[in-house]
Amino acid sequence: MIETELKFGAHNYKPLPVVLTRGQGVYVWDENNTRYIDMMSAYSAVSHGHCHPRLVKTLEEQSKKLAVISRAFYSDQLGAFLKKACELTKQDKALPMNSGAEAVETALKAARKWAYTIKKIPADQAEIIVCIGNFHGRTISIVGMSSEKQYREGFGPFPPGFKLIPYGDSDALEKAITKNTAAFLVEPIQGEAGIILPPKDYLKKCETICKKNNVLLICDEIQTGLGRTGKFLACEHENVTPDGLILGKALGGGLLPVSLFLARKEVMDVFTPGDHGSTFGGNPLASAVGLAALNILFEENLISNSEKLGNYFLEKLKLFSFPQIKAVRGKGLFIGIEIDPKFYSAREVCLRLLKLGVLTKETHQTVVRLAPPLVITKEQIDDVLEKLEQVFKEGHASVLLAGIQ
Numbered sequence: 575m576i577e578t579e580l581k582f583g584a585h586n587y588k589p590l591p592v593v594l595t596r597g598q599g600v601y602v603w604d605e606n607n608t609r610y611i612d613m614m615s616a617y618s619a620v621s622h623g624h625c626h627p628r629l630v631k632t633l634e635e636q637s638k639k640l641a642v643i644s645r646a647f648y649s650d651q652l653g654a655f656l657k658k659a660c661e662l663t664k665q666d667k668a669l670p671m672n673s674g675a676e677a678v679e680t681a682l683k684a685a686r687k688w689a690y691t692i693k694k695i696p697a698d699q700a701e702i703i704v705c706i707g708n709f710h711g712r713t714i715s716i717v718g719m720s721s722e723k724q725y726r727e728g729f730g731p732f733p734p735g736f737k738l739i740p741y742g743d744s745d746a747l748e749k750a751i752t753k754n755t756a757a758f759l760v761e762p763i764q765g766e767a768g769i770i771l772p773p774k775d776y777l778k779k780c781e782t783i784c785k786k787n788n789v790l791l792i793c794d795e796i797q798t799g800l801g802r803t804g805k806f807l808a809c810e811h812e813n814v815t816p817d818g819l820i821l822g823k824a825l826g827g828g829l830l831p832v833s834l835f836l837a838r839k840e841v842m843d844v845f846t847p848g849d850h851g852s853t854f855g856g857n858p859l860a861s862a863v864g865l866a867a868l869n870i871l872f873e874e875n876l877i878s879n880s881e882k883l884g885n886y887f888l889e890k891l892k893l894f895s896f897p898q899i900k901a902v903r904g905k906g907l908f909i910g911i912e913i914d915p916k917f918y919s920a921r922e923v924c925l926r927l928l929k930l931g932v933l934t935k936e937t938h939q940t941v942v943r944l945a946p947p948l949v950i951t952k953e954q955i956d957d958v959l960e961k962l963e964q965v966f967k968e969g970h971a972s973v974l975l976a977g978i979q
């Protein structure tokens with residue numbers, strides 16, 4: 575199965591050597607029926623757990639009724655989904671897309687058109703400020719604003735109009751703003767960069783600076799949103815309500831690609847019929863699953879579980895004392911362990927964990943990401959803690975041995 579995938583598939587990923595065949599809750603099984611605990615949850619797309627029964631039921635029922643109609647017609651599902659999303663995020667309007675990258679593109683288009691029609695920036699002069707270390711997806715314009723060499727190399731030329739500033743530095747934002755700045759696009763916690771938490775009050779300061787300068791604050795909460803960091807939105811940790819908000823990943827309940835760009839009325843109203851669209855965006859099936867995914871977060875206490883068990887997990891990890899661990903950081907069930915590359919790569923840690931039945935994935939060679947489904951229990955976290963300890967103990971012993979030899 576691995577051979578076939580490698581033979582017929584593009585090699586744009588480097589998966590761990592395990593072939594998964596089914597999943598339930600926090601667990602997945604391989605073709606030999608070996609069970610693994612999933613500490614990755616598809617980069618937070620599976621926050622509800624694998625094949626959540628209520629979501630599967632919603633998917634099944636709606637798929638038999640009506641699934642895809644395009645946006646050429648109204649449906650009995652889309653309105654309720656968007657209404658709920660707007661209420662929960664304190665935004666006025668939402669535009670449905672499918673993947674995260676598409677919703678980010680939507681945000682960029684909205685910001686630019688808002689800049690020309692409302693802020694009256696001269697044609698084609700709008701600038702959007704983004705942060706070093708950002709991850710917003712993989713389209714040409716999005717990798718064009720990335721600071722990551724590999725994401726860009728070989729894919730130019732890129733659209734102009736983006737400016738990079740250091741992450742976590744609100745003074746840098748203030749300095750970078752010009753009369754042509756349309757928006758500041760930022761992740762409340764940088765995920766792909768290695769679970770990077772900005773200084774306290776960073777987002778609040780950015781909000782104030784953006785307001786003062788009539789610049790839109792757009793938060794990419796595709797990974798940090800929907801309970802991942804212990805609040806519904808990571809913005810809520812600092813009481814920030816951005817002008818634009820991007821959601822994805824867990825919005826599809828781990829079953830479908832569902833994303834949203836949400837914004838204040840003034841921003842969203844720049845779109846008129848024909849300006850933007852998506853054949854599958856907001857289809858009845860995606861809407862039904864998206865609405866259920868939002869409701870389940872609250873009805874099944876997934877957000878408070880993320881907060882409580884995230885704190886517990888982080889506290890326990892901070893007690894680990896191994897020379898291989900450079901740092902442990904995170905918020906809610908969004909945790910990174912930074913490995914000292916002197917000892918081994920984060921991938922090696924992931925391979926050792928795989929052997930012990932724990933699935934996770936390195937980010938940026940040095941960080942092991944721990945972002946399990948939010949349905950995880952304390953007992954399951956204790957089990958993972960034990961296995962992590964085992965890996966680091968083994969690692970420690972072999973390192974010592976190597977030192978002696």
Ligand SMILES: *Cc1c(COP(=O)(O)O)cnc(C)c1O
Nearest residue numbers: 673674675709710711794796797
């Ligand atoms: C995953 C991610 C994206 C891109 O989402 P896709 O669905 O893979 O296109 C954008 N921004 C952030 C913060 C993400 O984590």
